[in-house]
Amino acid sequence: MTHRERFIKTLLCEEIGGRVPHFELVFFLTMEAFGKVHPCHRLYDQWNQMSYEEKKLHIDEIADIHIDIARRYDHSAIFVQSSLSGFENIRWLLETIREKSGDEYYLMMHGDPTWAIPDGDSMMDFAVQMLEEPEKLNEISERRVEEALDFAARLDANGHLLDGFALCSDYCFNVNPFFSPDQFDELIVPYLKKVIDEYRRMGYYTIKHTDGNIMPIVRQMAECKPDAIHSLDPQGNVNLRSVRELVGDQIALVGNVNCGLLQTGTDQECDADVMRSLREGMADGKGYIFSTSNCVYTGLPLARYERMWKLWREHGVYPEKWTER
Numbered sequence: 001m002t003h004r005e006r007f008i009k010t011l012l013c014e015e016i017g018g019r020v021p022h023f024e025l026v027f028f029l030t031m032e033a034f035g036k037v038h039p040c041h042r043l044y045d046q047w048n049q050m051s052y053e054e055k056k057l058h059i060d061e062i063a064d065i066h067i068d069i070a071r072r073y074d075h076s077a078i079f080v081q082s083s084l085s086g087f088e089n090i091r092w093l094l095e096t097i098r099e100k101s102g103d104e105y106y107l108m109m110h111g112d113p114t115w116a117i118p119d120g121d122s123m124m125d126f127a128v129q130m131l132e133e134p135e136k137l138n139e140i141s142e143r144r145v146e147e148a149l150d151f152a153a154r155l156d157a158n159g160h161l162l163d164g165f166a167l168c169s170d171y172c173f174n175v176n177p178f179f180s181p182d183q184f185d186e187l188i189v190p191y192l193k194k195v196i197d198e199y200r201r202m203g204y205y206t207i208k209h210t211d212g213n214i215m216p217i218v219r220q221m222a223e224c225k226p227d228a229i230h231s232l233d234p235q236g237n238v239n240l241r242s243v244r245e246l247v248g249d250q251i252a253l254v255g256n257v258n259c260g261l262l263q264t265g266t267d268q269e270c271d272a273d274v275m276r277s278l279r280e281g282m283a284d285g286k287g288y289i290f291s292t293s294n295c296v297y298t299g300l301p302l303a304r305y306e307r308m309w310k311l312w313r314e315h316g317v318y319p320e321k322w323t324e325r
Contacts (some may be wrong), residue, residue, distance in 0.1 A: 003076035013287035039082035077106035111165030113144035164205030172212030222247035231255035
């Protein structure tokens with residue numbers, strides 16, 4: 001099977017045998033790994049002044065960086081990111097990645113229209129509006145869902161360039177969700193469920209991402225029926241096996257390697273956490289994708305990620321029966 005085929009079968013919670021799929025939502029350490037700035041950090045203020053040839057060189061480089069990450073680190077999926085905007089530019093980038101990599105990798109982009117934790121400048125106003133004017137927030141949510149679905153339909157009309165969407169609105173702090181369970185039901189659930197249902201109707205898969213302590217709302221997230229939940233953050237006291245018990249066996253689980261330990265822990269602590277994640281994730285023999293509990297972010301030592309990656313290469317293979325290592 002290709003990486004893409006193995007990834008999709010895992011999202012469907014089907015047994016695949018062999019190595020557990022691996023990917024990272026974002027791999028920001030491209031300068032250290034490849035000597036190239038990550039596409040998200042590039043500014044294209046003069047894009048409209050560029051010639052076609054210059055634009056094509058930029059598109060080719062962005063595509064190459066995404067593919068180089070996947071090839072070097074055996075990622076099964078590519079989360080496509082850049083600071084380019086505009087439908088035609090995004091379509092061009094996706095077409096280029098497909099042309100260069102064929103159907104080897106599962107391709108996804110951000111596509112979450114639901115509310116996330118607001119930034120510090122707007123948090124107080126948003127909190128007041130949640131209490132006093134929730135209907136206005138829901139009117140905005142309706143529009144945002146329609147815009148997201150229109151974008152997905154346009155991509156689909158251009159040859160189904162994506163396999164799915166990562167729904168990257170963060171709902172939770174490490175201690176608790178920003179939204180109470182009741183607020184989550186009122187402000188998030190109807191729109192999360194609608195966008196997931198409509199993406200699925202179009203043939204797209206969905207991975208719902210949020211950091212932090214998801215435990216008070218994880219059942220509500222699961223009832224919206226995403227294909228997978230990411231990132232199962234240990235720093236938010238999220239236990240992979242507890243999540244599995246709550247969401248059942250038809251939703252794949254992604255992540256759970258402690259990013260905090262990768263950055264500041266000892267080698268022994270990091271190794272133990274990687275092995276714990278593999279052991280707990282692989283216990284069911286299916287429905288598990290190995291990754292960090294966030295992403296490979298700026299400031300995380302590349303050597304630590306590569307240490308984690310080597311342990312996955314060695315131990316992240318489904319045996320006939322998983323045993324304690």
